[in-house]
Amino acid sequence: MSTVSVRYIVDDVDAAIAFYRDQLGFTELMHPDPAFAMLTQGDLRLVLVAPVPGGHPGGGSRPMPDGTQQRPGGWNRFMLEVADLEATAGKLRAAGIRFRNDIVTGIGTKQVMIEDPSGNPVELFESLRPEARLGSGAPRASA
């Protein structure tokens, strides 16, 4: 069951579905409207929405009260843990996926940022220390 939900703004919902499904292993749960789709991977629910006009029934991507349109991009992102970052990155590069940077080695992880077709970032990481692994943060909890 998806317990965590993230909303990404995309220009083209169909292109985004193909990217997240084919390149990152997401499953499509629903796509009831051209401007809306819900995907899932593990406990993450990813809601993809294209900007819609003010009167559209779907409320997640309407303009703000001041008229500002929502759009893709920015730096905030969800992260996916992979077992072998080099291998995953190589496969994505070969598939023509855009990268914002090369693999960076941080304190607890190696990480790299890729972009979906609308330019939204997704961070891929590989744990270098047990406490960086998802769901096993216990050893650092008292730090």
Added chain:
Amino acid sequence: MASDPLDALRLPVVPVVPRPGFAAALLRQIAAAETLGTGPAEGRANQAALRDNPTVRYFVDDLGAAIAFYRGRLGFEEELVSVPGFAMLYRGGLRLLLSVPGVRGAGAPLPDGSVPRPGGWNRITLEVTDITGTVEVLRAAGVPIRADVSVGVAVRQALIEDPSGNLVELIEPAAGYRERT
């Protein structure tokens, strides 16, 4: 009383400080392992994507203000803080990483010189039980409300901002709507 010769072999007594964060993390680890049907690490090494606590990274200008906001206003638990540039918080199954732009690691500039910054429209979505009441409490506390409560297809929703201007979406499922599994 005569001293016990075995005393020399006993381990020293260490005072135990309550560590609720440790216990919470341990329970999460156990729950995740049960969900997966495997141990925390074993048996998953060959999967392309490891499936565990979903993680989101937000960039914030002021780490302390951000931690206070997510803990005090939205019910996150603090797991780890590494001043000056990084914190790890939890809320339910969500792990939220806060990174400060310009600090090494995730905040470091990219090869083209661009530096990460807060903002944008992509966001986490948090479910609440009384969205109108929640938004009123937040508004009264001075939290910026980017978009007031509106009605969507299956949810009512609102957008609030953290102290750095990052969006957080609050949703309340409409009557009759339940999360599909």
